[in-house]
Amino acid sequence: ADGWARTSPVRAFPANGYGVYDMIGNVWEWTADWYSERHEADAAKACCVPQNPLGGPMEGSYDPRQPAIRIPRKVLKGGSHLCAPSYCRRYRPAARHAEPVDTSTSHVGFRCVTRGANRQ
Template sequence: ADFFAPQHSANSSKACCVPENPRGGREAGSYDPCLPAIRIPRRVLKGGSHLCAPNYCRRYRPAARHPQPVDSSTSHIGFRCIARERRRS
């Protein structure tokens, strides 16, 4: 849900200590500086995808973050659900 910023602000708390989200940048600061005429906000995209390989994809690490334009979709990014077996007594 966070708007992308190249870095967190100097006064932002550590991720473990933030009482509420989002803590990302502001919409106005999320625009791509390489395309100043195109004003499409970008949000934070975290992690890699099943298409990534460690030898070429910088988003392979789960902690990696990168900007994703809000008008672009991805079919290869998702999330994993885990289920724990219930212990039988």
């Protein structure tokens, strides 16, 4: 319906309210974080809460339901062009799930991030 059979080119759609493009719907995006079921609890004092908490350690990313398979998992975020309400209910920028690091599919990619002024 959007004119693209699968993935779309970068900036094919307007930026969101923060000026960021392509946050959901193209490909699930690898992150640098090792997967953990939950983030660590916030510290008791506001001064001690990390500004940008990362995922857990690599050793904690293994799937506990498959103890014989020791493939670490990274966090994927965002959602892909394959997501639909009947298939993927987590189609939003904050969506996250575990993916083994040896995975390769047509709907998993990555995002390049830069700091600084808005660049064209």
